[in-house]
Structure formats: structure tokens, C-alpha cells
Amino acid sequence: xxxxxxxxxxxxxxxLTGVEFAYEIHQKACENIAWLTAQGxxxxxxxxxxHESALETELPSGPCVLLLFCSFDERIMQPFVRRIECSVAxxxxxxxxxxxxxxxxxxxxxxxxxxxxxxxxYRLLIRCLSPYAVRAYGFGPRTIFNPYPR
Numbered sequence: 001x002x003x004x005x006x007x008x009x010x011x012x013x014x015x016l017t018g019v020e021f022a023y024e025i026h027q028k029a030c031e032n033i034a035w036l037t038a039q040g041x042x043x044x045x046x047x048x049x050x051h052e053s054a055l056e057t058e059l060p061s062g063p064c065v066l067l068l069f070c071s072f073d074e075r076i077m078q079p080f081v082r083r084i085e086c087s088v089a090x091x092x093x094x095x096x097x098x099x100x101x102x103x104x105x106x107x108x109x110x111x112x113x114x115x116x117x118x119x120x121x122y123r124l125l126i127r128c129l130s131p132y133a134v135r136a137y138g139f140g141p142r143t144i145f146n147p148y149p150r
Contacts, residue, residue, distance in 0.1 A: 002029035004067045005047060006036065013065070015046040019057045026051040054080050059087045059095070069100045069132075077104045085112065088140040095139040101132040108137045 005018045018033075020026040029049045036042055050057060054068075055076065072080065084095055096116065099105065108115070116136040118126070126134050 001025055002032035002036075002049065004069070005029070005033060005049070008065075008067075009036070009042060009045070013045070015048075015060075017047070017057075017060070018049045019052060019054055020049070021051070021053050023051060055083065059084065061091060061093075063094045065096045065098060067098045067100065070103050071101075072104070074104050074107070077107050081107050081110075081113075084139050085110075088112075093140050094142065097137045097139070099135045099137065100130070102135045105135055108135075112139065114138045 002018060005016050008016050018029055020029055026049065033042075033047055033049055037047070053076075054072070059066075066084075070077070084097070088095060097108075099108070114137065116138050118134070118136065126132075
């Protein structure tokens with residue numbers, strides 16, 4: 001519904017892209033982002049909302065953060081993780097994956113992928129705001145970017 005994009009607007013990202021496969025949710029996200037834009041809440045940053053599969057969407061060419069609210073089953077998640085690996089191998093850059101409701105964290109247990117520990121503050125905050133667990137993984141070169149600032 002564009003909720004993650006609304007949260008991301010509070011941070012210093014240069015551009016935002018939402019990808020949703022379910023048409024009804026995609027439409028609601030488009031409506032919500034259009035309303036935010038009309039209200040001047042997007043700070044003139046480019047925001048796009050795409051109706052497509054995560055396996056088809058083009059990954060950004062620069063450093064990025066990917067938020068996955070995982071309803072993916074293993075047959076989607078496994079090739080998606082491989083796509084990230086291949087993309088980083090072809091174009092080395094840091095990619096951080098925030099994995100909400102991590103149903104297949106074992107797919108990230110591979111060479112070249114590191115789990116990023118959350119600070120106690122963010123562990124508590126997530127526990128208070130969401131019934132879902134969140135794990136973070138880093139691909140590519142290490143960066144000073146921390147998705148969980150203190």
C-alpha cells in the first residue's frame with residue numbers, strides 16, 4: 001500500500017521505488033503516493049511504484065536498501081537472492097536487505113552475505129510496533145551505511 005515508501009521518505013534516500021505483484025495493493029500504493037505528492041510530503045524526490053514481480057524488477061545500479069515483507073515462498077526467494085548476488089558481482093556496490101517476516105532466512109546463509117545486527121533500540125522498537133521479526137543482510141562491499149542508526 002506504499003507504507004514502506006512513506007517510512008522511507010523520513011530518511012535521506014535519493015529515490016524510492018515500490019514493487020508490488022498484487023494488483024489491488026499496487027493500485028492502493030499508487031493512490032497513497034499520489035496523495036502524498038499532492039500534499040508536498042515527498043520533498044520532490046522521485047518515487048515510482050511498479051506492478052511487477054520481484055524477479056522481473058531491475059535492481060538499482062547504486063547502493064540501495066531493499067525492504068522485503070516476505071510472503072515469498074522458497075521458489076521465489078531463492079532466485080531473488082541469486083539475482084542480488086549476480087547484480088552485485090556484475091556491479092559491486094552495497095545492497096542492504098531488510099527482511100520482514102523472515103520465512104526463509106537460511107537462503108541468506110551463503111558466502112558473501114553477512115547478517116547485520118540490530119541495535120537493542122531497534123530490536124525493542126520493532127517488537128513494539130510489529131508482530132513480525134526483522135533481519136538485515138548485507139551484500140557487496142561493506143559501507144558506513146547502517147540501516148539501524150543509534
